[in-house]
Amino acid sequence: MSETVPLQTPDVLVVGGGSAALCAAIAARRSGASVRMVERAPASLRGGNTRHARNFRLMHDGPQWYVPDSYGEDTFFRDLVRVTRGATDQPLARLLIRGSADITPWLIENGVRLQDPAGGAMPYSRRTAFFLGGGKAMINALYATALKLGVTIDYDSEVVALSFADNRRCTADILHAGSIERVTARTMIACTGGHQANLDWLRESFGPAADGFMIRGTPYDTGTVLRLLFDAGVKPVGDPARAHMVAVDARGPKFDGGIVTRITAIPHGIVVDRCGQRFHDEGEDARKTHFARWGARIAECPDQIAYLILDAKGLERALPTALPPIRADSIAELAAKLGLDPAAMETTIRQFNAATDATGDAPLNDRATTGLTPPKSRAAVALTEPPFAAYPLRPGVTFTHFGVAVDDHLRVVRNDGTPAHHVFAAGMIMAANVLGDGYLAGLGVALSTVFGRLAGEAAARQSRTT
Numbered sequence: 376m377s378e379t380v381p382l383q384t385p386d387v388l389v390v391g392g393g394s395a396a397l398c399a400a401i402a403a404r405r406s407g408a409s410v411r412m413v414e415r416a417p418a419s420l421r422g423g424n425t426r427h428a429r430n431f432r433l434m435h436d437g438p439q440w441y442v443p444d445s446y447g448e449d450t451f452f453r454d455l456v457r458v459t460r461g462a463t464d465q466p467l468a469r470l471l472i473r474g475s476a477d478i479t480p481w482l483i484e485n486g487v488r489l490q491d492p493a494g495g496a497m498p499y500s501r502r503t504a505f506f507l508g509g510g511k512a513m514i515n516a517l518y519a520t521a522l523k524l525g526v527t528i529d530y531d532s533e534v535v536a537l538s539f540a541d542n543r544r545c546t547a548d549i550l551h552a553g554s555i556e557r558v559t560a561r562t563m564i565a566c567t568g569g570h571q572a573n574l575d576w577l578r579e580s581f582g583p584a585a586d587g588f589m590i591r592g593t594p595y596d597t598g599t600v601l602r603l604l605f606d607a608g609v610k611p612v613g614d615p616a617r618a619h620m621v622a623v624d625a626r627g628p629k630f631d632g633g634i635v636t637r638i639t640a641i642p643h644g645i646v647v648d649r650c651g652q653r654f655h656d657e658g659e660d661a662r663k664t665h666f667a668r669w670g671a672r673i674a675e676c677p678d679q680i681a682y683l684i685l686d687a688k689g690l691e692r693a694l695p696t697a698l699p700p701i702r703a704d705s706i707a708e709l710a711a712k713l714g715l716d717p718a719a720m721e722t723t724i725r726q727f728n729a730a731t732d733a734t735g736d737a738p739l740n741d742r743a744t745t746g747l748t749p750p751k752s753r754a755a756v757a758l759t760e761p762p763f764a765a766y767p768l769r770p771g772v773t774f775t776h777f778g779v780a781v782d783d784h785l786r787v788v789r790n791d792g793t794p795a796h797h798v799f800a801a802g803m804i805m806a807a808n809v810l811g812d813g814y815l816a817g818l819g820v821a822l823s824t825v826f827g828r829l830a831g832e833a834a835a836r837q838s839r840t841t
């Protein structure tokens with residue numbers, strides 16, 4: 376169960392095993408507290424959704440070896456207000472942004488390695504830095520550091536009950552191998568991610584459509600601790616029926632598909648529903664992140680399924696995918712392979728092709744359909760060249776915009792507005808305070824590392840006073 380002798384009465388109990396938990400545990404330990412960390416996943420699957428992450432967002436005043444140019448506090452703040460449409464707690468947002476300015480040296484000091492952008496392996500970004508070896512290497516480095524510092528780490532250990540009513544101690548029941556251990560700690564930090572892997576909870580919020588969703592990350596983020604905190608009177612923040620979803624390959628795994636199942640070639644073809652009908656402008660957004668807008672659209676389709684259809688020209692422009700596309704020499708054969716009505720699909724493609732510019736002289740980005748509803752406003756090229764290819768698409772949930780309210784010391788806030796002085800939260804479980812809607816690349820790990828570190832330091836301080 377444990378890599379070291381478990382502490383029965385730690386100063387700080389950190390619940391979770393992703394980047395928020397690791398940063399909290401390391402920061403609390405470095406501040407002199409005794410720390411026990413409990414991760415629900417087995418050691419081989421430790422690290423939550425952080426395993427899948429590639430980069431994190433950071434404010435910086437000038438170029439560093441790991442990030443070019445600059446990205447100032449106000450620009451970061453404006454970006455956040457824009458994507459959240461104002462659904463952000465401004466003091467917490469400023470705390471996050473300022474904390475991101477020195478999180479990189481702290482992570483490096485704690486063993487994390489970054490990519491040198493000059494190597495050219497990653498896309499140019501002045502807003503984010505990339506982990507060398509991805510999120511998995513990042514969490515492995517932090518686990519090694521936490522152990523070296525003397526953090527007690529338990530795997531296969533799920534917190535299933537909590538009590539912290541007396542404002543002095545917290546008790547947690549930890550389920551491991553069928554038995555329960557009760558731990559009493561001076562302070563606790565909840566870092567258990569969101570509840571997006573809880574299919575029943577998703578069904579409560581999204582209805583039967585949730586059955587058609589894929590979960591891009593860990594199956595262990597089921598919101599057990601989130602629910603326990605609500606039951607203990609902690610205030611919810613955000614909306615459980617709002618989620619960040621992207622278009623993923625429907626043939627991928629139900630959980631943990633990570634980033635490789637994303638389908639990024641939508642602007643190169645057309646998307647049809649299970650009736651063979653187009654339902655949205657595939658050229659509307661030609662940015663690299665366009666797939667993030669398609670998750671919610673596919674969630675609205677019958678059975679939450681759609682199909683990207685390409686011809687040989689589109690396939691050539693598409694990036695390689697983890698799973699090969701389904702191919703056929705004719706549209707009718709392709710439709711049959713997908714289980715769609717061949718006649719309906721042939722009609723859709725005939726109408727689409729007729730609405731494209733047959734001369735094909737204009738640059739790709741200027742080619743729009745005429746007289747078609749919905750239009751395709753960019754890269755509207757007739758699908759004529761075999762082989763034809765398809766990817767079945769489903770909505771892939773990254774996270775929900777829902778969690779516990781915290782104050783600017785990262786203490787959880789009760790329904791009556793008072794903070795619980797010895798219970799803290801960091802990472803995705805409290806992200807909705809700052810990210811009530813939308814998403815900015817790299818914000819997830821910025822939130823988990825910066826708030827994890829701050830919560831760890833605050834919990835260690837608090838543990839000295841109780």
Ligand SMILES: Cc1cc2nc3c(=O)[nH]c(=O)nc-3n(C[C@H](O)[C@H](O)[C@H](O)COP(=O)(O)OP(=O)(O)OC[C@H]3O[C@@H](n4cnc5c(N)ncnc54)[C@H](O)[C@@H]3O)c2cc1C
Pocket residue numbers: 390391392393394395396413414415416421422423424425426427428429430431432532533534535566567568569591592593595596597598599600632633634772773801802803804816817818819820821823
């Ligand atoms: C496919 C994918 C790609 C992503 N890419 C990026 C990216 O490139 N950049 C970025 O910034 N963000 C990215 N994100 C988002 C980012 O991964 C998360 O926002 C961030 O990792 C959250 O960290 P966390 O520590 O709060 O949660 P997690 O890393 O999810 O950790 C939660 C932990 O809590 C544990 N746990 C859950 N319940 C219990 C319990 N009851 N008892 C004990 N332990 C429990 C889980 O096992 C898990 O270890 C991505 C997410 C996904 C799914």
